[in-house]
Amino acid sequence: DPDGKTEVVLLACGSFNPITNMHLRLFELAKDYLHETGKYKVIKGIISPVGDAYKKKGLISANHRVTMAKLATKNSDWVEVDDWESCQSEWLETLKVLRYHHQKLSSADVTNSLQEAVPITKLGRKRKQEPNRHEPIKKKNQSPVVKSVPQVKLLCGSDMLESFGIPNLWKLEDITEIVEKHGLVCISRAGNNVQKFIYESDILWRHKNNIHLVEEWITNDISSTKIRRALRRGQSIRYLVPEAVGAYIARHGLYSAESEDRNAGLLLAPLQKHAGDPRSSRAL
Protein backbone atom coordinates (compact mmCIF):
# COMPACT_ATOMS: atom_id res chain seq x y z
CA ASP A 1 0.00 0.00 0.00
CA PRO A 2 1.31 3.51 -0.82
CA ASP A 3 1.99 4.38 2.84
CA GLY A 4 4.52 1.59 2.96
CA LYS A 5 2.32 -0.37 5.28
CA THR A 6 1.99 -4.10 4.96
CA GLU A 7 -1.48 -5.17 3.99
CA VAL A 8 -2.94 -7.86 6.19
CA VAL A 9 -5.89 -10.18 5.93
CA LEU A 10 -7.04 -11.75 9.19
CA LEU A 11 -8.22 -15.34 8.93
CA ALA A 12 -10.10 -16.99 11.76
CA CYS A 13 -10.62 -20.74 11.65
CA GLY A 14 -12.85 -22.47 14.13
CA SER A 15 -16.09 -24.25 14.79
CA PHE A 16 -18.21 -21.12 15.18
CA ASN A 17 -20.77 -23.32 16.81
CA PRO A 18 -22.38 -20.81 17.04
CA ILE A 19 -20.63 -17.58 16.25
CA THR A 20 -20.74 -15.13 19.15
CA ASN A 21 -20.00 -11.48 19.86
CA MET A 22 -16.68 -12.60 21.27
CA HIS A 23 -15.58 -14.06 17.92
CA LEU A 24 -16.50 -10.84 16.22
CA ARG A 25 -14.62 -8.81 18.84
CA LEU A 26 -11.41 -10.70 18.00
CA PHE A 27 -11.40 -9.10 14.59
CA GLU A 28 -11.97 -5.62 15.94
CA LEU A 29 -9.26 -5.97 18.55
CA ALA A 30 -6.76 -7.38 16.08
CA LYS A 31 -7.42 -4.64 13.56
CA ASP A 32 -7.05 -1.87 16.14
CA TYR A 33 -3.84 -3.44 17.42
CA LEU A 34 -2.22 -3.85 14.02
CA HIS A 35 -3.18 -0.35 12.97
CA GLU A 36 -1.71 1.12 16.12
CA THR A 37 1.69 -0.37 15.33
CA GLY A 38 1.72 1.93 12.32
CA LYS A 39 3.14 -0.89 10.21
CA TYR A 40 0.05 -2.70 9.04
CA LYS A 41 -3.19 -2.06 7.28
CA VAL A 42 -5.88 -4.64 7.77
CA ILE A 43 -7.84 -4.88 4.55
CA LYS A 44 -10.09 -7.85 5.19
CA GLY A 45 -11.27 -10.32 7.79
CA ILE A 46 -12.27 -13.85 6.90
CA ILE A 47 -14.28 -16.26 9.01
CA SER A 48 -13.74 -19.84 7.89
CA PRO A 49 -15.98 -22.31 9.73
CA VAL A 50 -14.57 -25.83 9.98
CA GLY A 51 -16.11 -28.68 7.97
CA ASP A 52 -18.40 -31.28 9.52
CA ALA A 53 -15.66 -33.87 9.04
CA TYR A 54 -13.86 -32.30 12.02
CA LYS A 55 -16.11 -34.52 14.15
CA LYS A 56 -16.07 -32.33 17.20
CA LYS A 57 -18.66 -33.22 19.82
CA GLY A 58 -21.74 -31.05 19.50
CA LEU A 59 -20.78 -29.70 16.08
CA ILE A 60 -23.91 -29.02 14.08
CA SER A 61 -24.17 -28.94 10.30
CA ALA A 62 -21.82 -26.57 8.47
CA ASN A 63 -24.76 -25.13 6.56
CA HIS A 64 -26.19 -23.65 9.72
CA ARG A 65 -22.85 -22.49 11.04
CA VAL A 66 -21.95 -20.74 7.81
CA THR A 67 -25.40 -19.13 7.58
CA MET A 68 -25.18 -17.83 11.13
CA ALA A 69 -21.70 -16.43 10.52
CA LYS A 70 -23.02 -14.67 7.43
CA LEU A 71 -25.90 -13.20 9.39
CA ALA A 72 -23.45 -12.06 12.04
CA THR A 73 -21.22 -10.25 9.56
CA LYS A 74 -24.05 -8.67 7.63
CA ASN A 75 -23.30 -5.34 9.28
CA SER A 76 -19.57 -5.48 8.90
CA ASP A 77 -17.89 -3.70 6.05
CA TRP A 78 -14.67 -5.66 6.23
CA VAL A 79 -15.30 -9.07 7.81
CA GLU A 80 -16.78 -11.77 5.61
CA VAL A 81 -17.42 -15.50 5.67
CA ASP A 82 -15.72 -18.00 3.40
CA ASP A 83 -17.25 -21.46 3.10
CA TRP A 84 -14.52 -23.15 1.09
CA GLU A 85 -13.16 -25.02 4.11
CA SER A 86 -16.63 -26.09 5.23
CA CYS A 87 -17.41 -27.48 1.78
CA GLN A 88 -14.50 -29.91 1.76
CA SER A 89 -15.53 -33.52 2.33
CA GLU A 90 -12.49 -34.19 4.46
CA TRP A 91 -11.11 -32.23 7.35
CA LEU A 92 -8.39 -29.78 6.31
CA GLU A 93 -5.38 -28.69 8.28
CA THR A 94 -5.43 -25.02 9.23
CA LEU A 95 -2.24 -24.48 7.28
CA LYS A 96 -3.98 -25.63 4.10
CA VAL A 97 -6.72 -23.08 4.66
CA LEU A 98 -4.12 -20.37 5.18
CA ARG A 99 -2.35 -21.37 2.00
CA TYR A 100 -5.61 -21.45 0.08
CA HIS A 101 -6.51 -17.93 1.08
CA HIS A 102 -3.01 -16.66 0.46
CA GLN A 103 -3.16 -18.24 -3.00
CA LYS A 104 -6.52 -16.71 -3.66
CA LEU A 105 -5.24 -13.26 -2.75
CA SER A 106 -2.15 -13.68 -4.88
CA SER A 107 -4.14 -14.58 -7.97
CA ALA A 108 -6.44 -11.68 -7.38
CA ASP A 109 -3.50 -9.33 -7.06
CA VAL A 110 -1.59 -10.22 -10.14
CA THR A 111 -2.96 -7.90 -12.75
CA ASN A 112 -1.94 -10.25 -15.46
CA SER A 113 -4.13 -13.13 -14.47
CA LEU A 114 -3.75 -15.33 -17.51
CA GLN A 115 -1.43 -17.89 -16.01
CA GLU A 116 -1.19 -19.41 -12.57
CA ALA A 117 0.58 -17.15 -10.20
CA VAL A 118 3.60 -18.23 -8.31
CA PRO A 119 2.79 -16.86 -4.95
CA ILE A 120 5.83 -15.05 -3.69
CA THR A 121 5.76 -14.37 0.00
CA LYS A 122 7.16 -11.26 1.55
CA LEU A 123 10.29 -13.24 2.35
CA GLY A 124 10.95 -13.65 -1.34
CA ARG A 125 10.90 -17.39 -1.12
CA LYS A 126 8.91 -19.66 -3.33
CA ARG A 127 6.40 -21.69 -1.40
CA LYS A 128 6.62 -25.42 -1.16
CA GLN A 129 3.39 -25.82 -3.11
CA GLU A 130 4.84 -25.31 -6.55
CA PRO A 131 8.15 -27.11 -6.77
CA ASN A 132 8.01 -27.25 -10.55
CA ARG A 133 7.93 -23.54 -11.11
CA HIS A 134 11.24 -22.26 -12.24
CA GLU A 135 10.95 -18.58 -12.66
CA PRO A 136 9.13 -16.00 -10.66
CA ILE A 137 6.72 -13.78 -12.51
CA LYS A 138 8.55 -10.74 -13.74
CA LYS A 139 5.91 -8.34 -12.71
CA LYS A 140 7.74 -5.29 -13.94
CA ASN A 141 7.58 -6.52 -17.49
CA GLN A 142 3.97 -7.40 -17.35
CA SER A 143 2.34 -4.49 -15.71
CA PRO A 144 3.27 -1.13 -14.27
CA VAL A 145 1.52 -1.91 -11.01
CA VAL A 146 3.82 -3.73 -8.64
CA LYS A 147 1.90 -4.94 -5.70
CA SER A 148 3.00 -7.22 -2.95
CA VAL A 149 0.63 -9.88 -1.81
CA PRO A 150 -1.17 -9.14 1.44
CA GLN A 151 -0.15 -11.26 4.38
CA VAL A 152 -2.73 -13.68 5.68
CA LYS A 153 -2.45 -13.95 9.41
CA LEU A 154 -4.17 -16.48 11.57
CA LEU A 155 -6.41 -14.80 14.11
CA CYS A 156 -7.08 -16.74 17.26
CA GLY A 157 -7.53 -16.77 20.99
CA SER A 158 -4.91 -18.00 23.42
CA ASP A 159 -6.68 -21.36 23.60
CA MET A 160 -5.79 -22.12 20.01
CA LEU A 161 -2.19 -21.07 20.46
CA GLU A 162 -1.89 -23.23 23.54
CA SER A 163 -3.50 -26.11 21.68
CA PHE A 164 -0.24 -26.34 19.72
CA GLY A 165 0.96 -28.26 22.75
CA ILE A 166 -1.73 -30.93 22.60
CA PRO A 167 -0.14 -34.14 21.33
CA ASN A 168 -1.20 -35.21 17.86
CA LEU A 169 -3.39 -32.21 17.27
CA TRP A 170 -0.96 -30.28 15.11
CA LYS A 171 1.95 -31.27 12.89
CA LEU A 172 5.13 -29.57 14.02
CA GLU A 173 5.96 -28.57 10.44
CA ASP A 174 2.55 -26.96 10.07
CA ILE A 175 3.02 -24.87 13.19
CA THR A 176 6.42 -23.82 11.90
CA GLU A 177 5.08 -22.75 8.54
CA ILE A 178 2.15 -20.93 10.11
CA VAL A 179 4.34 -18.76 12.33
CA GLU A 180 7.17 -18.43 9.84
CA LYS A 181 5.36 -17.75 6.58
CA HIS A 182 2.07 -16.31 7.71
CA GLY A 183 1.94 -15.11 11.28
CA LEU A 184 -0.43 -15.22 14.19
CA VAL A 185 -2.53 -12.59 15.90
CA CYS A 186 -3.49 -13.97 19.26
CA ILE A 187 -6.03 -12.26 21.48
CA SER A 188 -5.90 -13.11 25.14
CA ARG A 189 -7.27 -12.00 28.42
CA ALA A 190 -5.20 -9.95 30.80
CA GLY A 191 -3.20 -12.19 33.09
CA ASN A 192 -2.85 -15.06 30.66
CA ASN A 193 -0.05 -17.57 30.19
CA VAL A 194 0.54 -17.05 26.50
CA GLN A 195 3.88 -15.31 26.80
CA LYS A 196 5.15 -18.12 28.99
CA PHE A 197 3.90 -20.66 26.48
CA ILE A 198 5.79 -18.94 23.68
CA TYR A 199 8.89 -18.67 25.80
CA GLU A 200 8.83 -22.41 26.48
CA SER A 201 8.74 -23.34 22.80
CA ASP A 202 11.83 -22.96 20.63
CA ILE A 203 9.83 -22.78 17.42
CA LEU A 204 7.43 -20.15 18.66
CA TRP A 205 10.24 -18.19 20.30
CA ARG A 206 12.21 -18.08 17.07
CA HIS A 207 9.27 -16.51 15.26
CA LYS A 208 7.91 -14.43 18.07
CA ASN A 209 8.08 -11.30 15.96
CA ASN A 210 5.46 -12.83 13.78
CA ILE A 211 3.23 -13.66 16.72
CA HIS A 212 1.29 -10.61 17.72
CA LEU A 213 -0.15 -10.76 21.21
CA VAL A 214 -3.12 -8.56 21.85
CA GLU A 215 -4.49 -8.10 25.31
CA GLU A 216 -8.21 -7.91 25.75
CA TRP A 217 -8.91 -5.68 28.74
CA ILE A 218 -12.67 -5.91 28.50
CA THR A 219 -13.41 -9.37 29.86
CA ASN A 220 -15.53 -11.08 27.35
CA ASP A 221 -15.85 -14.77 27.89
CA ILE A 222 -18.74 -15.52 25.58
CA SER A 223 -17.77 -18.99 24.51
CA SER A 224 -19.92 -21.02 22.14
CA THR A 225 -19.97 -23.82 24.70
CA LYS A 226 -21.66 -21.54 27.21
CA ILE A 227 -24.09 -20.31 24.63
CA ARG A 228 -25.11 -23.86 23.78
CA ARG A 229 -25.45 -24.65 27.46
CA ALA A 230 -27.69 -21.65 28.06
CA LEU A 231 -29.86 -22.64 25.10
CA ARG A 232 -30.28 -26.18 26.44
CA ARG A 233 -31.43 -24.70 29.73
CA GLY A 234 -33.90 -22.35 28.09
CA GLN A 235 -31.87 -19.31 29.14
CA SER A 236 -31.55 -16.12 27.19
CA ILE A 237 -28.53 -15.53 24.94
CA ARG A 238 -29.57 -12.06 23.91
CA TYR A 239 -26.82 -9.48 23.65
CA LEU A 240 -24.21 -12.25 23.59
CA VAL A 241 -24.72 -13.10 19.95
CA PRO A 242 -25.94 -10.84 17.17
CA GLU A 243 -29.73 -10.45 17.04
CA ALA A 244 -30.04 -12.16 13.67
CA VAL A 245 -28.07 -15.17 14.92
CA GLY A 246 -30.25 -15.50 18.02
CA ALA A 247 -33.37 -15.31 15.88
CA TYR A 248 -32.00 -17.91 13.46
CA ILE A 249 -31.18 -20.32 16.28
CA ALA A 250 -34.67 -19.93 17.72
CA ARG A 251 -36.37 -20.31 14.37
CA HIS A 252 -34.52 -23.53 13.51
CA GLY A 253 -34.43 -25.00 16.99
CA LEU A 254 -30.69 -25.52 16.82
CA TYR A 255 -28.78 -26.75 19.84
CA SER A 256 -30.33 -29.24 22.20
CA ALA A 257 -29.20 -32.15 24.30
CA GLU A 258 -29.36 -34.26 21.15
CA SER A 259 -27.25 -31.94 19.05
CA GLU A 260 -24.70 -31.76 21.86
CA ASP A 261 -24.34 -35.54 21.63
CA ARG A 262 -23.37 -35.53 17.97
CA ASN A 263 -19.98 -37.13 17.37
CA ALA A 264 -19.90 -38.34 20.95
CA GLY A 265 -17.22 -40.98 21.32
CA LEU A 266 -15.62 -40.14 18.00
CA LEU A 267 -12.03 -39.02 17.75
CA LEU A 268 -11.42 -35.50 16.54
CA ALA A 269 -10.31 -35.61 12.87
CA PRO A 270 -6.78 -34.25 13.37
CA LEU A 271 -6.17 -36.69 16.22
CA GLN A 272 -7.41 -39.50 14.03
CA LYS A 273 -5.25 -38.39 11.15
CA HIS A 274 -2.06 -37.87 13.09
CA ALA A 275 -2.30 -40.94 15.27
CA GLY A 276 0.96 -42.80 14.89
CA ASP A 277 2.53 -39.96 12.93
CA PRO A 278 5.88 -39.26 14.61
CA ARG A 279 5.99 -35.74 13.27
CA SER A 280 3.12 -34.64 15.41
CA SER A 281 3.37 -36.54 18.64
CA ARG A 282 6.31 -34.54 19.87
CA ALA A 283 5.50 -31.82 22.30
CA LEU A 284 6.01 -28.33 21.00
Added chain:
Amino acid sequence: MRSRIPVILLACGSFNPTTNMHMRLFELARDHLHQTGRYQVIEGIMSPVSDKYGKKGLVSARHRVAMAKLALETSDWIRVDPWESEQDTWTETVKVLRHHYNEALRAFQSKEFMRNRHPTESSTGDSLSYQQPVLPELKLLCGADFLQTFKTPNLWKEEDIKEIVEKFGLVCVSRAGSDPSQFIQESDLLSEFQHNIFLVREWIQNEVSATQIRSALCRGLSVKYLIPDSVIAYIAQHNVYAVESERRNEGHLLQPLRLQNT
Protein backbone atom coordinates in the same frame (compact mmCIF):
# COMPACT_ATOMS: atom_id res chain seq x y z
CA MET B 1 -52.85 -23.37 41.11
CA ARG B 2 -50.99 -20.55 42.66
CA SER B 3 -50.37 -17.86 40.13
CA ARG B 4 -47.03 -16.25 39.65
CA ILE B 5 -46.32 -12.85 41.10
CA PRO B 6 -45.85 -10.28 38.33
CA VAL B 7 -42.54 -8.50 38.63
CA ILE B 8 -41.20 -5.32 37.11
CA LEU B 9 -37.43 -4.92 37.07
CA LEU B 10 -36.05 -1.42 37.45
CA ALA B 11 -32.42 -0.60 36.76
CA CYS B 12 -31.05 2.77 37.82
CA GLY B 13 -27.67 3.94 36.65
CA SER B 14 -25.72 6.32 34.50
CA PHE B 15 -26.04 4.29 31.30
CA ASN B 16 -23.21 6.31 29.99
CA PRO B 17 -23.56 4.67 27.47
CA THR B 18 -25.88 1.67 27.55
CA THR B 19 -23.88 -1.47 26.86
CA ASN B 20 -24.69 -5.08 26.02
CA MET B 21 -23.88 -5.89 29.63
CA HIS B 22 -26.62 -3.60 30.92
CA MET B 23 -29.13 -5.36 28.78
CA ARG B 24 -27.80 -8.77 29.77
CA LEU B 25 -28.59 -7.94 33.40
CA PHE B 26 -32.26 -7.79 32.52
CA GLU B 27 -32.19 -11.07 30.60
CA LEU B 28 -30.34 -12.87 33.40
CA ALA B 29 -32.62 -11.49 36.09
CA ARG B 30 -35.71 -12.49 34.17
CA ASP B 31 -34.47 -16.05 33.57
CA HIS B 32 -33.56 -16.38 37.25
CA LEU B 33 -36.89 -15.18 38.58
CA HIS B 34 -38.81 -17.36 36.13
CA GLN B 35 -36.85 -20.40 37.15
CA THR B 36 -37.91 -19.96 40.79
CA GLY B 37 -41.41 -20.78 39.57
CA ARG B 38 -42.85 -17.99 41.67
CA TYR B 39 -42.51 -14.95 39.48
CA GLN B 40 -43.47 -13.70 36.06
CA VAL B 41 -41.40 -10.77 34.87
CA ILE B 42 -43.75 -8.53 32.95
CA GLU B 43 -41.58 -5.50 32.31
CA GLY B 44 -38.08 -4.09 32.49
CA ILE B 45 -37.38 -0.40 33.00
CA MET B 46 -34.10 1.34 32.44
CA SER B 47 -33.93 4.64 34.30
CA PRO B 48 -30.93 6.81 33.39
CA VAL B 49 -29.82 9.13 36.19
CA SER B 50 -30.30 12.88 35.94
CA ASP B 51 -27.43 15.17 34.90
CA LYS B 52 -27.59 16.58 38.40
CA TYR B 53 -25.94 13.43 39.70
CA GLY B 54 -22.65 15.16 38.94
CA LYS B 55 -20.64 12.09 38.06
CA LYS B 56 -17.39 12.59 36.19
CA GLY B 57 -17.78 12.04 32.48
CA LEU B 58 -21.58 12.00 32.57
CA VAL B 59 -22.90 13.29 29.27
CA SER B 60 -26.25 14.98 28.83
CA ALA B 61 -29.33 12.95 29.74
CA ARG B 62 -30.77 13.75 26.34
CA HIS B 63 -28.05 11.62 24.76
CA ARG B 64 -28.11 8.89 27.35
CA VAL B 65 -31.85 8.43 27.04
CA ALA B 66 -31.64 8.47 23.24
CA MET B 67 -28.89 5.84 23.26
CA ALA B 68 -30.81 3.64 25.69
CA LYS B 69 -33.85 3.86 23.42
CA LEU B 70 -31.78 2.77 20.44
CA ALA B 71 -30.26 -0.08 22.41
CA LEU B 72 -33.67 -1.32 23.49
CA GLU B 73 -35.32 -0.99 20.09
CA THR B 74 -35.29 -4.72 19.57
CA SER B 75 -36.49 -5.64 23.04
CA ASP B 76 -40.14 -6.46 23.49
CA TRP B 77 -40.19 -6.14 27.26
CA ILE B 78 -37.57 -3.62 28.36
CA ARG B 79 -38.06 0.10 27.95
CA VAL B 80 -36.41 3.37 28.92
CA ASP B 81 -38.18 5.73 31.26
CA PRO B 82 -36.88 9.30 31.23
CA TRP B 83 -38.79 10.42 34.35
CA GLU B 84 -35.77 10.34 36.65
CA SER B 85 -33.56 12.15 34.14
CA GLU B 86 -36.19 14.87 33.71
CA GLN B 87 -36.37 15.84 37.37
CA ASP B 88 -34.89 19.20 38.40
CA THR B 89 -32.71 17.66 41.06
CA TRP B 90 -30.99 14.37 41.57
CA THR B 91 -33.49 11.80 42.90
CA GLU B 92 -32.71 9.16 45.50
CA THR B 93 -33.05 5.64 44.18
CA VAL B 94 -35.79 4.86 46.68
CA LYS B 95 -37.85 7.74 45.32
CA VAL B 96 -37.46 6.44 41.79
CA LEU B 97 -38.65 3.06 42.98
CA ARG B 98 -41.64 4.64 44.69
CA HIS B 99 -42.54 6.61 41.59
CA HIS B 100 -42.46 3.60 39.29
CA TYR B 101 -44.27 1.45 41.79
CA ASN B 102 -47.08 3.99 42.00
CA GLU B 103 -47.26 4.10 38.23
CA ALA B 104 -47.46 0.32 38.06
CA LEU B 105 -50.10 0.25 40.74
CA ARG B 106 -52.13 2.82 38.89
CA ALA B 107 -51.94 0.82 35.68
CA PHE B 108 -52.87 -2.33 37.56
CA GLN B 109 -55.83 -0.68 39.26
CA SER B 110 -57.20 0.80 36.08
CA LYS B 111 -56.94 -2.58 34.40
CA GLU B 112 -58.81 -4.16 37.30
CA PHE B 113 -61.35 -1.38 37.17
CA MET B 114 -61.95 -2.01 33.47
CA ARG B 115 -62.20 -5.72 34.06
CA ASN B 116 -64.78 -5.28 36.78
CA ARG B 117 -66.78 -2.95 34.59
CA HIS B 118 -67.14 -5.68 32.01
CA PRO B 119 -67.66 -8.86 34.00
CA THR B 120 -68.89 -10.84 31.00
CA GLU B 121 -65.48 -10.64 29.36
CA SER B 122 -63.76 -12.06 32.40
CA SER B 123 -66.19 -14.92 32.82
CA THR B 124 -65.49 -16.22 29.36
CA GLY B 125 -61.99 -16.94 30.52
CA ASP B 126 -60.91 -20.48 31.26
CA SER B 127 -61.98 -21.16 34.83
CA LEU B 128 -58.73 -22.96 35.55
CA SER B 129 -56.60 -20.08 34.45
CA TYR B 130 -58.69 -17.36 36.03
CA GLN B 131 -56.82 -16.19 39.05
CA GLN B 132 -57.35 -13.48 41.52
CA PRO B 133 -55.12 -10.86 40.00
CA VAL B 134 -51.91 -10.49 41.92
CA LEU B 135 -50.39 -7.12 42.71
CA PRO B 136 -47.16 -6.59 40.81
CA GLU B 137 -43.86 -6.20 42.63
CA LEU B 138 -41.16 -3.79 41.61
CA LYS B 139 -37.59 -4.90 42.18
CA LEU B 140 -34.35 -3.03 41.82
CA LEU B 141 -32.00 -4.68 39.35
CA CYS B 142 -28.31 -4.13 39.83
CA GLY B 143 -24.80 -5.52 39.64
CA ALA B 144 -22.78 -6.64 42.63
CA ASP B 145 -20.76 -3.43 42.56
CA PHE B 146 -23.95 -1.50 43.18
CA LEU B 147 -24.66 -3.61 46.25
CA GLN B 148 -21.18 -2.87 47.55
CA THR B 149 -21.83 0.86 47.37
CA PHE B 150 -24.20 0.45 50.31
CA LYS B 151 -20.97 0.45 52.31
CA THR B 152 -19.69 3.77 50.95
CA PRO B 153 -19.94 6.33 53.73
CA ASN B 154 -22.58 8.98 53.24
CA LEU B 155 -23.71 7.67 49.90
CA TRP B 156 -26.91 6.01 51.10
CA LYS B 157 -29.37 6.75 53.87
CA GLU B 158 -29.86 3.72 56.10
CA GLU B 159 -33.62 4.11 55.97
CA ASP B 160 -33.56 4.15 52.19
CA ILE B 161 -31.65 0.89 52.00
CA LYS B 162 -34.15 -0.62 54.41
CA GLU B 163 -37.09 0.49 52.34
CA ILE B 164 -35.47 -0.82 49.15
CA VAL B 165 -34.88 -4.33 50.49
CA GLU B 166 -38.00 -4.53 52.60
CA LYS B 167 -40.70 -2.98 50.46
CA PHE B 168 -39.31 -3.62 47.01
CA GLY B 169 -36.52 -6.16 46.73
CA LEU B 170 -33.21 -6.45 44.98
CA VAL B 171 -32.09 -8.59 42.09
CA CYS B 172 -28.32 -8.53 42.08
CA VAL B 173 -26.31 -9.99 39.24
CA SER B 174 -22.73 -10.91 39.92
CA ARG B 175 -19.97 -12.39 37.87
CA ALA B 176 -18.67 -15.91 38.19
CA GLY B 177 -15.74 -15.07 40.47
CA SER B 178 -17.49 -12.94 43.06
CA ASP B 179 -20.08 -13.88 45.63
CA PRO B 180 -22.02 -11.11 47.32
CA SER B 181 -23.63 -13.43 49.87
CA GLN B 182 -20.80 -12.78 52.29
CA PHE B 183 -21.33 -9.06 51.98
CA ILE B 184 -24.99 -9.63 52.77
CA GLN B 185 -24.18 -11.77 55.80
CA GLU B 186 -21.96 -9.02 57.15
CA SER B 187 -24.82 -6.56 57.18
CA ASP B 188 -27.59 -6.96 59.75
CA LEU B 189 -29.96 -4.99 57.63
CA LEU B 190 -29.37 -6.96 54.45
CA SER B 191 -29.40 -10.29 56.29
CA GLU B 192 -32.79 -9.52 57.75
CA PHE B 193 -34.26 -9.15 54.29
CA GLN B 194 -32.19 -11.66 52.38
CA HIS B 195 -35.34 -13.47 51.31
CA ASN B 196 -36.01 -10.39 49.22
CA ILE B 197 -32.52 -10.21 47.74
CA PHE B 198 -32.10 -12.41 44.71
CA LEU B 199 -28.53 -13.28 43.78
CA VAL B 200 -27.99 -14.17 40.16
CA ARG B 201 -24.69 -15.56 38.97
CA GLU B 202 -23.51 -14.59 35.55
CA TRP B 203 -21.37 -17.46 34.33
CA ILE B 204 -20.77 -16.01 30.90
CA GLN B 205 -18.45 -13.16 31.72
CA ASN B 206 -19.25 -10.09 29.80
CA GLU B 207 -17.87 -7.24 31.80
CA VAL B 208 -18.31 -4.49 29.35
CA SER B 209 -18.05 -1.48 31.61
CA ALA B 210 -19.26 1.82 30.25
CA THR B 211 -16.05 3.41 31.53
CA GLN B 212 -13.98 1.11 29.34
CA ILE B 213 -16.24 1.82 26.41
CA ARG B 214 -15.76 5.58 26.80
CA SER B 215 -12.05 5.09 27.14
CA ALA B 216 -11.92 3.00 23.96
CA LEU B 217 -13.98 5.58 22.10
CA CYS B 218 -11.68 8.40 23.15
CA ARG B 219 -8.74 6.41 21.82
CA GLY B 220 -10.44 5.72 18.53
CA LEU B 221 -10.69 2.01 19.26
CA SER B 222 -13.54 -0.19 18.14
CA VAL B 223 -16.43 -0.98 20.49
CA LYS B 224 -18.38 -2.97 17.94
CA TYR B 225 -20.13 -6.05 19.41
CA LEU B 226 -19.86 -4.55 22.92
CA ILE B 227 -22.61 -2.05 22.47
CA PRO B 228 -25.35 -2.10 19.82
CA ASP B 229 -24.48 -0.83 16.33
CA SER B 230 -27.26 1.76 16.55
CA VAL B 231 -25.66 3.24 19.68
CA ILE B 232 -22.25 3.33 18.01
CA ALA B 233 -23.75 5.18 15.07
CA TYR B 234 -25.47 7.66 17.39
CA ILE B 235 -22.26 8.33 19.31
CA ALA B 236 -20.39 8.96 16.08
CA GLN B 237 -23.11 11.16 14.65
CA HIS B 238 -23.42 13.36 17.74
CA ASN B 239 -19.79 13.12 18.84
CA VAL B 240 -21.02 12.21 22.29
CA TYR B 241 -17.79 11.02 23.88
CA ALA B 242 -14.47 12.77 23.65
CA VAL B 243 -11.68 13.87 25.96
CA GLU B 244 -13.74 16.94 26.85
CA SER B 245 -16.80 14.98 27.87
CA GLU B 246 -14.69 12.81 30.17
CA ARG B 247 -13.66 15.94 32.08
CA ARG B 248 -17.22 16.98 32.87
CA ASN B 249 -17.89 17.28 36.60
CA GLU B 250 -14.21 16.76 37.27
CA GLY B 251 -13.43 17.64 40.86
CA HIS B 252 -17.07 17.86 41.80
CA LEU B 253 -18.64 15.86 44.55
CA LEU B 254 -21.38 13.39 43.64
CA GLN B 255 -24.75 14.88 44.43
CA PRO B 256 -25.77 12.28 47.05
CA LEU B 257 -22.50 12.89 48.90
CA ARG B 258 -23.03 16.60 48.66
CA LEU B 259 -26.48 16.29 50.21
CA GLN B 260 -25.26 14.16 53.08
CA ASN B 261 -22.63 16.69 53.95
CA THR B 262 -25.09 19.53 54.34
